[in-house]
Amino acid sequence: MCSRKGVSAAEKRTRLLDYFHETLTFHKLQELEKTVPKEKGIVQQAVKDVLQSLVDDGLVTVEKIGTSNFYWSFPSAVQQAKNAQLQNLEAELSRIETTNAELESKIQEAAGGRQDNAQRQELLKQLREAEALDAQYQMELKQYSDNDPNLIEAQKRYSQIAKDATNRWTENIFTFQSYCVDKFMVDRQEFNRNFNIPEDLDTLP
Numbered sequence: 001m002c003s004r005k006g007v008s009a010a011e012k013r014t015r016l017l018d019y020f021h022e023t024l025t026f027h028k029l030q031e032l033e034k035t036v037p038k039e040k041g042i043v044q045q046a047v048k049d050v051l052q053s054l055v056d057d058g059l060v061t062v063e064k065i066g067t068s069n070f071y072w073s074f075p076s077a078v079q080q081a082k083n084a085q086l087q088n089l090e091a092e093l094s095r096i097e098t099t100n101a102e103l104e105s106k107i108q109e110a111a112g113g114r115q116d117n118a119q120r121q122e123l124l125k126q127l128r129e130a131e132a133l134d135a136q137y138q139m140e141l142k143q144y145s146d147n148d149p150n151l152i153e154a155q156k157r158y159s160q161i162a163k164d165a166t167n168r169w170t171e172n173i174f175t176f177q178s179y180c181v182d183k184f185m186v187d188r189q190e191f192n193r194n195f196n197i198p199e200d201l202d203t204l205p
Contacts, residue, residue, distance in 0.1 A: 007041060012050045015040040017059055020073035027071050099130065127173070170201060 007015075019040050020027070033047045042050060051071060054060040060073040177197070181188050192199060 009050075009053075012042050012046060013054060013059075015042060016047070016050050017054060017073060020060060020071075021075050024074065025072065028068055029071070032071070096130070173197065173201070 016032075016036060019032075019036055029048060029051065032051060033044050036042050036047050037044050051060065054073070055062050055071070060071055062069050062071050064070075177188065177191055180191055189199070191197070192201075
């Protein structure tokens with residue numbers, strides 16, 4: 001029996017999924033709420049929510065037979081679900097790369113001539129949103145890795161691409177900043193304040 005103390009949401013998911021793979025059979029919710037707390041140390045009140053999160057992610061299958069819902073999960077099905085998640089994440093990565101290129105082009109274009117304040121603000125806003133999206137997808141890839149070599153490799157590949165793109169954006173901001181300082185005699189600190197650029201902005205190591 002597993003200890004119930006301090007069990008994280010991720011650990012609860014892992015334990016419940018392990019229970020399905022150990023039993024290799026079909027279960028009703030009522031049965032799971034009775035046996036899982038004893039076998040896996042997940043409190044009864046949490047079983048339903050943990051189970052639903054696994055269903056939502058495609059790791060557990062549910063089918064209504066008659067008036068009852070039956071749940072099951074087999075290792076091969078989980079691998080297929082992970083592969084599908086990987087494909088989805090890689091497709092999203094491709095979309096982000098395209099967006100990165102478009103943003104980079106716009107920033108370079110803005111550096112080539114004096115653009116209105118609203119446009120420059122919008123470019124910087126998109127940069128911040130892209131950085132937030134980068135952090136989000138790195139977290140998702142880490143969640144799905146689970147020691148899967150293919151997913152771990154995808155995570156490394158994505159992280160490097162995202163870091164390179166972020167550094168290019170940062171360099172473009174520096175170029176744009178220098179252009180405005182030299183061309184229009186704008187104070188560098190004043191420029192940073194006007195466009196909400198952190199003073200410690202720098203490229204990633």
